Amino acid sequence: MNLNQIPRKEYPRPHFNRGDWLNLNGEWNFAFDEANLGEQEKWYESKNLEKKIIVPFTYETKASGIGEETFCANIWYSKQVTVPKEYGDKQVILHFQAADYITKVWVNGKFVGKHQGGQVAFSFNITKFIGEKREFTLVVKNEDSLSCHQPRGKQRWMDQNFGCWYVQTTGIWQTVWLEFLNESHLDSVKITPDMDTESVEFSFNFAEEVDFNDNLTLKTEITFDQLPIKSFSMDVNHQKHTTKVNITSNHFDWKVMLWSPEHPNLYDVVFTLYRNGEVLDRVDSYFGMRKISIENGNVLLNNIPIYQRLLLDQGYWQDSHLTPPSEEAILKDIDKAMEMGYNGVRKHMKVEDQRYLYWADKKGLLVWSEMAATYEFSDEAVKNFTEEWMEVVKQQYNHPSIITWTPFNESWGIKNIYTDEKQQQFTEGIYHITKAFDSMRPVIVNDGWEHTVSDILTLHDYVESGEEFSERYKKQEAIVGNKIAFNKHKHAMAQGYEYKGQPIIISEYGGIAFCSEKGWGYGNQVKNGKEFLERFESITQAIKDIDYICGFCYTQITDVQQEVNGLLTEDRRPKVEIKKIREINLK
Template identity: 90%
Template sequence: MNLNQIPRKEYPRPHFDRGDWLNLNGEWNFSFDEANIGEKEKWYESGNLEKKIIVPFTYETIASGIGEEKFCPNIWYSKRAAVPKEYGDKQVVLHFQAADYITKVWVNGKFVGKHQGGQVAFSFNITTFIDENREFTIVVKNEDSLSCHQPRGKQRWMDQNFGCWYVQTTGIWQTVWLEFLNESHLDSVKITPDIDTESVEFSFNFAEEIDFNENLTLKTEITFDQLSIKSFSTDVNRQKYTTRVNISSNRFDWNVKMWSPQHPNLYDVVFTLYRNGEILDRVASYFGMRKISIDHGNVLLNNIPIYQRLLLDQGYWKESHLTPPSEEAILQDIDKTMEMGFNGVRKHMKVEDQRYLYWADKKGLLVWSEMAATFEFSDEAVQNFTEEWMEIVKQQYNHPSIITWTPFNESWGVKNIYTDVKQQKFTEGIYNITKAFDSMRPVIVNDGWEHTVSDILTLHDYVESGAEFSERYKDQENIVGNKIAFNKHKHAMAQGYEYKGQPIIISEYGGIAFCSEEGWGYGNQVKNEEEFLKRFESVTQAIKDIDYISGFCYTQITDVQQEVNGLLTEDRQPKIELKKIREITLK
């Protein structure tokens, strides 16, 4: 990659869009600090680091310009920046869309702050650290570890890849950017649609620095396809408030334009904060009018049962690992997913880039949002997981494409959940706190097997034969009643918990690899396309033929490093004609 090229130029947070911003991606100075001497030697004072790196790609990736896969627990970045003249009197906020795992920041040699958590966006107001000439040096130290008590997902904690664990992600791995604001500004908006009352609820949160002695008014303008739907203004005299507005319009059939995979209708909304008629802040956003609910063993979308045809998607790229290399790469993955007949993805062990979610919203792709797992159970792991998970739910809440929260997978981090009451209560706690913040979406605990409380019962089974699958699942009571280990090694429910009529989805199956490839897949590898299609159709059709199963998720969209069971290669080349996959998926 050209060191002067700026990657990922697009605005990183499209559901809360402001025009006054500056992208800091591109070339930064960089150094490894294996001996952890940087703070003692005050590297943050000069920012003179020996190497170069391309942000937002981690040093382990080819796209970063370094490509060193050996783990280093402490790394440093630095970059000179300046506030554009037109923003000379504004507050300056430094944003990180994600950096793994602990981030420390200095500006002009002074410590700004610290953040812990590798999956979420965070920011620092750096206004008071900037010189009068409005130029400054940003220095970042990232501290990571191989601890299994921190959320790490599919990142390995050994020297080499193993099983389904891949090269680790260390440091900045999503966009870094500056935003320029007045002291009085909007901090966040939680948007909750309600199709049954044809209304939408806005929960506004204003900046802590806001001056309520000013004559402040917030105007909210809702449009659809540039057609004005609703406009209203509210006097701002407290930091938080909630309002609900009916958006029905006789200009549309059924009064409201619903969001669905077939019709991914989105309403645009602009929030403008005024002081005596002067604009202080303007934020563009959007929302989808859709409802997710459960009734009589079915998942309902907009009160209608929906059969979910999902594709497992780990969001890895050969040259850039967890970081999408470009917006075009994001669109390619979504388009190919839909071309193969799938109507959604299970984002596995990864909190996905906001631009991916934006395009899923725009194109009508259903998304299950999952958490990166810890791999040990302890007080430390519980705290790390809980704090980061709830920030994820908060940050992703407004995306209509997200229809399911999946905080736990296959007992990772809660390996004794089948019998251990403490681990069971932990998952119950995550379920309940998630539902307290978001009562709309189903929450799955624990995806694949050994469920405690869960809105959907999800089962993982890599059986290779449709006939064997049909025989195994012909008696629903054997499975949901814990009478058998349904996939020959795990039960559906943890001890002490009962099936309560939830929808049942086979949320992992398939994983077929070709024997000509180096790496592994699930079960026996196939010799050619004909063998692949025969096996894929056999099991997929067997799943669809069982009436109490309401969806499936095939493993997986692409190869990932040593795991070569993708429908596409790591380079996104199809292994089988996509139309043949589509014919079976939609049959």
């Protein structure tokens, strides 16, 4: 398979970019292991996996070449890999951008390691396993389950789709790739902009293999539009370093360029690690100078109130489900959302592909990042959720487009939060540990209703009539006072908690579907485009007319399997004229 035939051939981690890498997407050998005998029979040594699959698409999808929706808890992959000759003396790092849920890896029959969690990127150093020939057999086993104690988002845990839950995702569902490094290299850089002081903080983490007695120097070069802004060097003498630098230029009259939807300005930054003048590692990255804050019941972007016009986006595609089929497909979704007059998306029940976040950064699309939910509350669920959620926050921290963290939605996995103190304390714990790592962004707990501690009060209401919405929400104290179920079935706050002046956003509404023999939307289905636009305008305008509400999120951008309430169909065809949606949103 040549490069042009490789699916998702673009570099998978654009916010931490190196030039020496190899894409492993494409055709792999594959097998179902219904009886879970593979490890006992040592399939990782010599088993001939009889099927073929196209990675990074899961076996449930048409794009994978298999398209089998029946759940199988244990599956195997294998691939023959050759390291290019020019990387013969390098460390070889095997990266998975995401695989669901437990991943076990063997190289040349030797066990490398395992990872648990279906939403985040992870890696293994496989150098010592591949041998002098630098040719190796890579074998991967994925173990999944229908457990409601693991974060699964919108993946069904029954044999058939139901409600708003869809075909499960099993195994590798994002890019697999190799990276070639010297032993001394950067592991990660946490970048924190400070708009008010016109500075940026860099927290550097170096690889465990680094010899700190090796006369290492790290140079950081910041540019904007290819113009030099700041350059500095530091001696590397321990694993973690933090430094804060002012980014106003000393060389010419230059103001700090802020990031916003209207002007998504990005600073480029290059990190170069030297040993006695020899380049050991080079990483290209970027950051946006922007500030998210809350004041007097408003969300502020760069100290100015911003009205958020968001679109719920579950990130599903017809033939590839949770995996974006191409970078062009990512761009199309972002462009369509912005064309319809939305300035952001709420990524719902999915930790999104890093290429999506890169383009959101580049184009100025606001993003709420949300965790895939568990559906039961237990010690196991708390552990699974907490560990993976904090890895999500760590991996997505540097993206300026992400302006809100949303770990919980509609009491999923915490169904008794209204009265259960343990579940309340769990959400408080997630709130505070998230804020400990990231004090910049607001955290919502729990989106929709029954909030405990939360920086924004978000409400879900699928009322069909603008007139009814206006009547229901005319008195703010009635909505937030917790004496009534604000949407006729849920309270805004959990028991023991009270509203403290947070911004209020209607973070789900609409969900309008056209009449269909199959599939569903919220409320009554409409007969035609005229009916749709009348209802859409009525409720949207009613929300905008309430002065204490500072944003909304419409459900949703596209149809998803049996849920047919998208503004676009699954294959991205508009159901009504896009310009009319835009006119109503911007009116």
